[in-house]
Amino acid sequence: MNRSVVEVRDLVKRYPRSPVNAVDAISFSVEHGEVFGLLGPNGAGKTTTVGVLTTRIRPTSGSAVVAGVDVLRQPTLACGRLGVVPQRSNLDRSLSIRNNLIFHAAYHGIPASERGARADVLLEQFGLRERAKTKPDFISGGQSQRIMIARALMHEPHVLFLDEPTTGLDPAARLFVWDRLRELRQRRVTIVLTTHDMHEAAQLADRAAIMDHGKLLAIDTPQALVRSLPGAATLELAAEILDGGSADEVFAALRGLPGVEAVERVQAQPQTNGRLSPVLADPEQAGSETTHALRVRLYVSGDAPMLVAPAASTFAEHRLAITDVKLGNPTLEDVFIHLTGRTLR
Amino acid sequence: MNTTVATPQSETGAFFAILRRDLYVTWSELPIFLAQVILQPLFVLFVFGKLLGSLGYTRSVYASLLFPGMLALTVIITSMQTLAFPLVVEFGWTKEIEDRLLAPLRLGLVAAEKIVFAALRGVIAAALMIPVGILVLGSIPWRWSALPLFLGVLILAALLGAGLGLVLGTLVPPNQINAVLSLVFTPLLFTGCSQYPWPSLARLHWFQIITAGNPITYASEGLRAALVPSVPHIRPWISLTILVAALALLIAIGIGGFYRRAVD
Numbered sequence: 001m002n003r004s005v006v007e008v009r010d011l012v013k014r015y016p017r018s019p020v021n022a023v024d025a026i027s028f029s030v031e032h033g034e035v036f037g038l039l040g041p042n043g044a045g046k047t048t049t050v051g052v053l054t055t056r057i058r059p060t061s062g063s064a065v066v067a068g069v070d071v072l073r074q075p076t077l078a079c080g081r082l083g084v085v086p087q088r089s090n091l092d093r094s095l096s097i098r099n100n101l102i103f104h105a106a107y108h109g110i111p112a113s114e115r116g117a118r119a120d121v122l123l124e125q126f127g128l129r130e131r132a133k134t135k136p137d138f139i140s141g142g143q144s145q146r147i148m149i150a151r152a153l154m155h156e157p158h159v160l161f162l163d164e165p166t167t168g169l170d171p172a173a174r175l176f177v178w179d180r181l182r183e184l185r186q187r188r189v190t191i192v193l194t195t196h197d198m199h200e201a202a203q204l205a206d207r208a209a210i211m212d213h214g215k216l217l218a219i220d221t222p223q224a225l226v227r228s229l230p231g232a233a234t235l236e237l238a239a240e241i242l243d244g245g246s247a248d249e250v251f252a253a254l255r256g257l258p259g260v261e262a263v264e265r266v267q268a269q270p271q272t273n274g275r276l277s278p279v280l281a282d283p284e285q286a287g288s289e290t291t292h293a294l295r296v297r298l299y300v301s302g303d304a305p306m307l308v309a310p311a312a313s314t315f316a317e318h319r320l321a322i323t324d325v326k327l328g329n330p331t332l333e334d335v336f337i338h339l340t341g342r343t344l345r
Numbered sequence: 346m347n348t349t350v351a352t353p354q355s356e357t358g359a360f361f362a363i364l365r366r367d368l369y370v371t372w373s374e375l376p377i378f379l380a381q382v383i384l385q386p387l388f389v390l391f392v393f394g395k396l397l398g399s400l401g402y403t404r405s406v407y408a409s410l411l412f413p414g415m416l417a418l419t420v421i422i423t424s425m426q427t428l429a430f431p432l433v434v435e436f437g438w439t440k441e442i443e444d445r446l447l448a449p450l451r452l453g454l455v456a457a458e459k460i461v462f463a464a465l466r467g468v469i470a471a472a473l474m475i476p477v478g479i480l481v482l483g484s485i486p487w488r489w490s491a492l493p494l495f496l497g498v499l500i501l502a503a504l505l506g507a508g509l510g511l512v513l514g515t516l517v518p519p520n521q522i523n524a525v526l527s528l529v530f531t532p533l534l535f536t537g538c539s540q541y542p543w544p545s546l547a548r549l550h551w552f553q554i555i556t557a558g559n560p561i562t563y564a565s566e567g568l569r570a571a572l573v574p575s576v577p578h579i580r581p582w583i584s585l586t587i588l589v590a591a592l593a594l595l596i597a598i599g600i601g602g603f604y605r606r607a608v609d
């Protein structure tokens with residue numbers, strides 16, 4: 001049985017008067033109940049992809065089926081089955097928050113007797129009850145994001161498309177939106193969300209596609225994407241060089257440990273090799289390093305924690321006293337850098 | 346599949362829901378709507394119909410030929426304004442229209458709703474003009490026997506204004522709409538034979554040709570034929586035919602423009 005709710009084949013979109021394809025022959029499918037993350041930097045083509053899937057953009061070629069409906073052939077039918085939360089607020093400014101929800105339901109043929117109750121439940125869930133009578137002009141960005149999600153849920157869509165739902169939100173508002181999305185996931189609502197936040201994709205998505213220049217570079221679970229990365233786990237060690245100890249010899253010895261792909265000395269400007277990692281040395285600390293102190297980072301394929309003991313004995317053998325140990329796990333961010341050679345922001 | 350497909354919603358239902366939204370918003374902004382509709386014709390009727398007459402600069406017949414002209418102008422301008430400017434804003438900046446474009450009905454029907462609603466506001470404006478005319482002028486020309494012609498021209502004029510608004514609202518780039526509206530507005534206002542009957546322009550032939558190109562002319566002349574047939578006017582069937590043709594043209598262009606703005 002085919003349980004794909006979104007089915008995209010060789011989708012191409014070239015905007016008029018543009019020399020390049022904004023979306024360049026992408027294919028993917030999203031299963032029922034899945035949260036699918038479309039992840040990429042500015043201009044990657046995320047909004048364009050969502051635009052095609054939600055009938056707002058006519059593709060140059062390719063096909064797209066959403067909830068069993070070909071969005072190109074039957075856009076009207078597709079509209080009834082999908083919900084959209086756009087990147088920018090498009091709330092009806094002439095209507096109150098509650099009426100935004102109510103009229104949306106009316107457009108989608110929800111019986112008049114049910115609209116009010118549904119709106120009230122969603123307003124409550126999204127923490128908007130006090131704002132129900134307010135007009136969108138008097139609402140913060142974080143609130144309008146929540147309103148748009150609530151609005152999209154009024155007609156109980158089969159698939160919910162969210163275009164950068166948390167961009168510009170403060171950390172608390174972001175966590176709030178994440179919690180709501182997790183609830184939807186538990187209710188097995190199929191979700192396609194775009195983001196340029198790797199952490200968000202890792203948190204929410206069952207599967208993620210990494211997109212750049214209109215192309216999909218990789219599609220998999222966040223865990224598998226990270227695992228596929230050679231030498232992305234890191235082990236960082238700081239040590240004091242005791243009398244008779246030698247940094248150079250330690251380097252050579254560490255390189256010989258099984259699983260170690262590379263060893264580097266962490267410098268005052270630790271990002272020079274283009275890698276970003278949460279375990280980067282504090283620049284001030286690195287700058288104040290004397291010749292008696294050493295900080296090294298090992299790039300490891302496989303399990304970094306397993307290397308702590310061998311590394312420690314190597315240090316001891318060469319008369320270095322360990323002062324700090326940090327494990328760094330690779331993130332989707334590292335995957336992105338690996339695939340594109342660029343950082344996200 | 347879990348997908349318990351909701352009963353496929355009729356497009357008619359969505360159409361009327363969108364229309365209800367527009368009526369609701371008009372209702373909640375009623376004073377603004379009334380002021381917008383009444384103010385201009387009120388002053389024109391007062392100054393040209395009443396004041397100049399009582400000062401002896403115009404003959405009394407002028408008020409009775411001015412009234413149908415102002416009626417036509419008000420209907421068309423109201424419908425046009427209802428549609429054009431908000432549409433530009435909704436498409437260009439606020440994107441408010443998106444929730445309706447994503448409703449389960451054809452885009453052409455979303456455009457049709459805009460036309461119906463704008464025409465409705467035009468007709469309401471006309472209905473308001475009647476008490477305003479009586480108030481300002483003391484009495485207005487009226488012929489019950491010509492009611493069908495009157496209503497026919499009125500409704501065509503309202504739709505025509507809406508079509509004009511749809512064309513302007515979808516074809517003019519958002520950043521130019523203010524300039525274009527003011528450029529279009531003034532000539533439209535004064536070449537539509539609202540303030541003078543068309544046949545009387547025979548002595549000013551070049552201007553008569555210009556006015557023949559303005560569809561408002563045929564609405565003014567059509568209403569004059571209904572209300573003050575003693576004043577020389579274009580024959581009603583000619584006016585009606587040209588109104589229908591202009592309407593068809595504007596709607597075809599306007600709906601095309603709407604599709605282009607609605608889908609990238």
Ligand SMILES: Nc1ncnc2c1ncn2[C@@H]1O[C@H](COP(=O)(O)OP(=O)(O)OP(=O)(O)O)[C@@H](O)[C@H]1O
Nearest residue numbers: 015018022040041042043044045046047048049609
């Ligand atoms: N209406 C348009 N006309 C022409 N080009 C466009 C249009 N919309 C987007 N583009 C171009 O298409 C490319 C992809 O844009 P898109 O908005 O899909 O990216 P995105 O991944 O959503 O980026 P962001 O993170 O900034 O939202 C960009 O190069 C953009 O300049």
Ligand SMILES: [Mg+2]
Nearest residue numbers: 046047087163
């Ligand atoms: Mg985008």
